[in-house]
Amino acid sequence: MPSNEQRRAAAQRKLERQLANRAARARKRKQLTIAGSVLGVVVLVAAGVGVYFLTKGDDDKSKDAALAGSVNCTYNASRQPAAKPVNKPRTDGIKTTGGDAKLSVSMDTSAGPIGLTLNNAKAPCTVNSFASLVGQKYFDGTTCHRMTAGEGLKVLQCGDPTGTGTGGPGYTFDDEYPANQFPPGDPSAQMPIPYKRGVVAMANGGPSTNGSQFFLVYGDSQLPPAYTIFGTVDEPGLATLDKIAAAGQDNSGGQGDGKPNVPVEIKNIQID
Template sequence: MPTNEQRRAAAKRKLDRQLERRAERAKRQRLITIIASVVGVLVVVAAVVTTVIVTKKDSTDTALASTTTSAEPGAEQPAADGRLPEFVAPAGLGSDCQYPAAGQASKKVNPPRTGKIPMDEAEISVSMETDQGNLGLMLDNAKAPCTTNSFASLAGQGYFNDTECHRLTTSESLSVLQCGDPTGKGTGGPGYQFANEYPTNQYQPDNPALQQPVVYPRGTVAMANAGPGTNGSQFFLVYRDSQLPPNYTVFGTIDDTGLATLDKIAGAGVQGGGQDGPPATKVLVKQIQLD
């Protein structure tokens, strides 16, 4: 028979084991609670992050959709802050380039090919050599395929060789050097004409915005004309941001070397000290070649 002391010792051991099991269960419960709380927090954080990402993505998509819609050809959206409108390719761009005869050619030349113009080459590099320095041009076939097609055709036939840049403007609103006329008088052309492209084709023909000036930025190459659809061979090189209605086809850009050459020419001013006329420093285009 166990003694009273032995029974008390056994009861104590049993109580100690029970307390240990209770403590272990309580510890496990606390750990489970902590884990559940952490998981809950992570779920909430993940939900918040997902919501932020989705909201941001949706907002971006909405903004992109709005931009695309407002920039549709003929949507009559004025350029923001006086800038050229964002380019959106009109239906049929480059698919029907026509060059109807107009006047007498100032220099014998064949008209460019008509109809669909290949647009797989978005940009075409061109070297313009003058007696004042060289200009590297990058023609924008993606925005102005019919214009690029004509310019490349004329250059390839030597139409621009040994011709003078006949006009320089130096006002704050118009700072350009104009070239492309074999007569050197500003009245010559290739014997054909063709329609405007970018930025004119981003507006409806009756849009009043076509009469409002926009900024043709420094480094722009654009076509000179005498009205809608009268593009020929004359083009101008923008050496300082200039204000013009969006009726002059932008078809390329000028590299840094070319801009330095233009700055030198412009620095010499206009003959007679005016702001519009023949450049004081004669500028002879020796040749224009496709690279």
């Protein structure tokens, strides 16, 4: 029969395990909760555009299979109404190759220009949605409401007309690259991977809750592959992001997480 001292030691070990597990869950929540979603949970929601990988300029060594020349997309009505009146994107015959496979986009912001190259070869439904929102001037006059500056997560989040992190376009759509590289239930899908400086990705509130919010990575970051990558930022755009980051954020969302100290307004976005 265990002695009182043995019971106390066992209880202490159990408490230590509980505290360690709690800390691990807290770290995971902080990492995953990148921005407000249409579900009211804060996670990154952005227009995902497939970049061949997570890094800029690498050769494709991933296990992904090539998409067909065109795909059909599904955009489901969300429980939350659109933050700004907008029509759903078209759904049929979305090109993944040819002239429509890459889009050059210019963001004119109050902090300076940010050029994007979107590649729908890996995330055609995300790019299609983003292009539709751009064409309807959904992003014009909106602010980038969140910036993170913590270890392992350096992003500027935009795309919510309400500026609160909870707004969306009134519809959601499925995750694409790199989330679609993992079979259902694969534990690897929970493991952080590099989201390199210059990546543009979607924010979301959980699997397949993409809407309009997106984030721009200004410093190498680590995230689970749950956020659709849809493009890259050009060099002048990275200089603009560096200027925004240098001004810091107000820690209103916790240490290293808050609104940019210098407000960032998207004056307009245009497809070149």
